Amino acid sequence: MDAVAILADAKAVFELLQLALRAKEEVGPYLDKLDRLLVKHEALTPEESAALPIERRRLSAILQAPLPPERP
Amino acid sequence: MKLCFLALLLLPLLAVGGCAPFNSIGGAISTAAGFSISQSQIDIAESTYGSLAVFEVEYRCRYDNSQAGCVDPRTGAKIQQNDCRAGQGPSLANGFCAQRAVVVRLQQSDKVAQDALDKVQSDFAACKGNAADPTCSGLVAAYNTASTALIAATALATQYGFGSK
Numbered sequence: 001m002d003a004v005a006i007l008a009d010a011k012a013v014f015e016l017l018q019l020a021l022r023a024k025e026e027v028g029p030y031l032d033k034l035d036r037l038l039v040k041h042e043a044l045t046p047e048e049s050a051a052l053p054i055e056r057r058r059l060s061a062i063l064q065a066p067l068p069p070e071r072p
Numbered sequence: 073m074k075l076c077f078l079a080l081l082l083l084p085l086l087a088v089g090g091c092a093p094f095n096s097i098g099g100a101i102s103t104a105a106g107f108s109i110s111q112s113q114i115d116i117a118e119s120t121y122g123s124l125a126v127f128e129v130e131y132r133c134r135y136d137n138s139q140a141g142c143v144d145p146r147t148g149a150k151i152q153q154n155d156c157r158a159g160q161g162p163s164l165a166n167g168f169c170a171q172r173a174v175v176v177r178l179q180q181s182d183k184v185a186q187d188a189l190d191k192v193q194s195d196f197a198a199c200k201g202n203a204a205d206p207t208c209s210g211l212v213a214a215y216n217t218a219s220t221a222l223i224a225a226t227a228l229a230t231q232y233g234f235g236s237k
Binding site for chain 1: 111112114115116118119120121122123125126128129132133135136138139141142172175176178179182183186189190193
């Protein structure tokens with residue numbers, strides 16, 4: 001394996017670690033719920049269930065806000 | 073790698089979309105289509121889509137960070153815009169080069185997914201209280217529509233490689 005290939009592998013591993021860390025930090029609350037639902041087969045409380053659509057709509061409101069005009 | 077992560081996200085969607093019998097947590101409704109639907113399944117769809125939406129929002133904020141919610145959840149700092157305007161070029165430090173056309177496609181797929189999830193939840197609630205339609209024919213249609221919408225949204229996110237830095 002030449003130096004370029006080794007560096008490329010190292011970069012790939014680093015990126016994977018970065019992504020895993022980001023996923024844990026940013027979507028942790030959702031993943032925790034998925035773990036409880038799928039792995040532990042626990043039901044969410046009614047309050048937790050009710051909170052999910054609220055968070056989904058909050059994120060959607062940011063995404064759906066009108067975009068500024070096309071920039072040059 | 074990012075595809076691996078998104079594939080992990082997709083698994084529960086496929087579990088929902090695959091119409092496989094689930095458990096009876098949360099009071100599952102047995103449908104005429106031969107499978108049951110429970111509040112837990114709807115929660116899985118909500119949770120999984122929420123995971124995806126975090127990255128969709130980040131992409132939008134990379135293009136236009138004027139929204140108050142365009143903040144990095146780890147630091148609370150404003151997400152850096154990186155729209156690759158002519159003469160400025162993309163900044164490697166700011167991550168990927170966001171494109172308006174992609175944001176528009178994300179908005180479209182998000183709208184379909186949001187409407188579909190809301191329809192499933194409302195039909196589920198209506199079905200539980202409707203003795204005249206114990207097999208919940210409307211819910212099955214809403215459920216299948218939502219499964220399709222969520223898988224499509226995930227595929228779009230995969231195509232544009234969310235989560236990459």
